[in-house]
Amino acid sequence: MKQSIFNQFIPTNLLFGCGSIKKLATEQLPGKKALIVISSGTSMRKYGYLDQVIELLAKNGATAVVYDKILPNPIRSHVMEAAALCKQEQCDFVIGLGGGSSIDSAKSIAVMACNPGDYWDYIHGGTGKGQPTSGGALPVVAIPTTAGTGTEADPWTVITHEERNEKIGFGNASTFPVLSIVDPELMVSVPAHLTAYQGFDAFFHAAEGYIARIASPISDLYALKSIRLLYQYLPTAVTDGANMEARSNVALASTLSGMVESTSSCTSEHSLEHAMSAYYPALPHGAGLIMLSVAYFTAFAQVVPERFMQMAEAMTGQRSHDPMDFVHALAHMQKACGVSELKMSEWGITEADLPRFVQNARENMGALFGLDPVALTNEKFLQIYKDSFR
Template identity: 50%
Template sequence: MPFQMFVPTKALFGQGQLNNLHAQALPGKKALIIVSNGKSVKVNGYLDRTEKELHLAGVETVLFDEVEANPLKPTVMRGGQAARDNACDFLVALGGGSCIDAAKAIAVVATNDGDLWDYISQGTGKGKPIANKPLPIVAITTTAGTGSETDMGGVITNEETNEKTPVKSPDLFPVLAVIDPELMATVPPKFTAYQGFDALFHNIEGYLSKKANLMSEMVALEAIKQISAYLPEAVHNGSNMTARERVAFGNYLGGIEMCLSGNMSEHSLEHALSAYHQELPHGAGLIMLSKAYFAFMIDHHACDDRFICMAQKMGIPDASEPADFLKALENLIEHCGVNELKMSDYGIQPDEFPKMAENAKNAMGMLFANDRIALSIDDCIAIFKAAYR
């Protein structure tokens, strides 16, 4: 089972690691700090602390605070222009996966002419090579969800075409990642759950993927074990730093997992949901789809032994059949208090499923190649329907 491993990001992991940022070898002297259009990093003091650390290191800073959940193409275009206008030589992404994903796209448009979609390879993207090296990125994650702090892709939404798809390049690996669970203590319970399940599904999909290998299996199973054991406590007692740290570790492993193996079409299907419904949190969409999606794989005996092994890691030590995985997943969803999620609550209607299935196949078609069972458009629609409430 051969594999290639390339994860060049230096990681500072653990409680209090943000305090060590000033002592690191930073990739420039003027940083564009990229944060969300919300208030959390400001009111919780994380922005002030980050600016202080950078200033101690002799770095001048400029703030870009426009990133929304499921970041949009116009936003990253403005971010790229802000980096140019202020002659910034590197980026600092402070926030969750949306901020880090946006930073990767901003890094590209800051140094390359034209539109971001010129450099997108999926869907309506023009697939042009990224001619000029993107700006370096320092990623300081305040959530445990995407693993984007240690991979080379950032997912962006094009509202004009309803496409949600990644910009990718080895040059988009952050040069430095700070994974400090103290910055995650203020994430509200439901978002802790959404983000934790996103991290869990990165590892589950990587373990089930056709691209799985000896290294990715080791990484994924440890992450699945850690997240399953500690996510409920992180949700219900966010100040428990042991739980926060273990979930953050599982999330960090998920980023590595995506470099070793790869997500499956569950992520493509969810990106189609939130491409049409911007307000849908990515992790919530994955939870909505998960039982129907994995039940389809189990019904078709995609890889029975792997589902049994995951069930054992997720709290059913005597699991002996693939359906035990669905029990373990349902238990975890219930224990995290997210078992009442409904597509209909976000305005999603069943008559949208055909266009969403087509969208998933076009905008994120590359992930279908990792499935052990080939999904047709009709199969995708059937999964959407089975997941719908």
Template identity: 50%
Template sequence: MSFNMYVPTKILFGAGQLNTLHLQEMPGKKAMIVISNGKSTRVNGYLSRTEEQLKSAGVECVVFDKVQPNPLKVTVMDGAGFAKENGCDFIVALGGGSVIDSAKAIAVMAANTGDLWDYIGSGTGKGQPIQNRPLPIIAISTTAGTGSEADAGCVVTNPETNEKVGLKTPLIFPVLCIEDPELMTSVPAGFTAYQGFDALSHSLEGYVSKYANLMSDMYALTAIENVGRHLARAVKNGNDMEAREHIAFGNILSGTVMCVGTTSSQHSLEHALSAYHENLPHGAGLIMLSRSYFGNIIEHHACDDRFVRMARAMGMEDATRPEDFLTVLQKLLEDCGVADLKMSDYGITPDEFSKMADNAMGPMGGLFACDRVSLTKDDVIAIYQKSYK
């Protein structure tokens, strides 16, 4: 039942909250705005609105627009150099999870020497302590997926070593998070499903993790209810503001689950997929794995009552068996149009499963210690095989 809770981020939640940015206390005088290398942030006017808000607050700003869907170490190092060259004293992350994760890592490297992998504690990382406090971060989320806007971690890929790993430290909690569902209405249906399922997965995994506790359970079940019951609506109608608000709320809660509890090895299994195939959206990979991954836990009857409660939270009020969770999960995937996603469409082949299992259990192996059902390499390969299409 015990837990440690430290979530210092100020959160402004609700439609229209971006308009209040200029009223907030700024952590510096010159901001580096981090956005993706796509067009949506500019086309939808989010960048210009953010620049106007910062200008009204008396803040000068420059824009770094190179972040990929799965952020890379080289981009983080480029961003850190950009921040130093322009004399930026804080960072504004404007985008989804990849942008916010990149901004956190950039904030570390803009204030410290060496290479990002010097401070990574797993895989080939050197595990050195962060010497200087990272630049302060304001996170403005345009998606509801990772919860990174209000947690203490980030995930970055090193393509040279095929490692997609996390950096977690209280030093990279954003000082301010703006969760404005109006900024999420422009997300296409498919990506709404992928991102929403990422948010859902954080809480599903957190609820069945052996480190679940009273506080993480409270956040996880509420997140599961909000995302599980509203995601299909947002996928079918991106302008359904009520649905967007509930998913965004669930996303924030799922980020908190990772602060007071933990996810499980499903995230390790997915990171191995997208470490080798950068074009695979993280949420899509989780969708592909989910039925086999959770089905394996159910087969071992490790926490039947928890799966029943999750099924009820997702909308099956009369659930009585753990298998009912798989039924409601399948229905959600079908309602969101993502039940038939194929690994093969992203270039993944079964002959990669052995090295992916090694990758999952190596650089991201720490999450396996959070599982109620211990997985061997053969178990991991079997989950990949059952998930393959």
């Protein structure tokens, strides 16, 4: 019998459940003055989430400054601008409030509030210099209002260098949130199409983590549970956003998928998508993953057939004898969520872009290719793009 060898390190105090946001008023905070990082959109103010957080912080003896420029695909210049504000205002912790882009940005801002130079000095891949973040990072509090990235339970942050079309992940022990509050009641305002995109991002974190070469018995538990919950509840959350049972289970699945990212890893599907949204930043990350997914997973189905059949069984509850059962269940799930007809061309992508996407993915997020179940050639990845193109 093969022995299991694995590490688990998730040092985040996680508060989960409806109404848990209220605990921000009583939970021990990592500082007295927060930089609250939110998106450039209107939802955090429109639905009262920002005011609620500021009020709860005040009850807990903390003040706040707000940075509100974060884009759906966050960029390096905003990280640097917000870090400067953080230092100027002498904030001693950072709160990411909103979707994965805001929480990811909060992590990167927390790093640059404690380290000199440019954010890209510390990035591995692309033109990054790969220097150590010897200054550590300010403590981060994550308050997600979407269910997708699981960034509340992992150290990862993805930022784009907008001048170089480099979209690269980064993270270390200091970028884990010290406190994460996951309250599904904050997620009911997410529109149906974004609920679907975000939910599938969580799904692919789990599925990629399950087939990754570094999957462990611990990550497998998180992954299969996340996959099962999303297959069962995401279509309902998309069609009936006020259904709290569905919202809560999708939120749980997203957090579990973040734990997968802390104990296993994404594979090259994420590298392929990062290349797409590096050039076309209006493309939602989850939408890009959805468009690639059927061709991508088909390419690996016969490589680790047992893993694919196990994922299919987690989804459908039925015995699987064919690894393609997973791909068929995935296609069914996408249809049920109304995202089976997404087209790259709707975001301006052309077939001429596809070869440079392969090159960009290799150059900037090449490490994930090494975690695939088997190494594929650039020609094969180009074929995955072509098969996905519409």
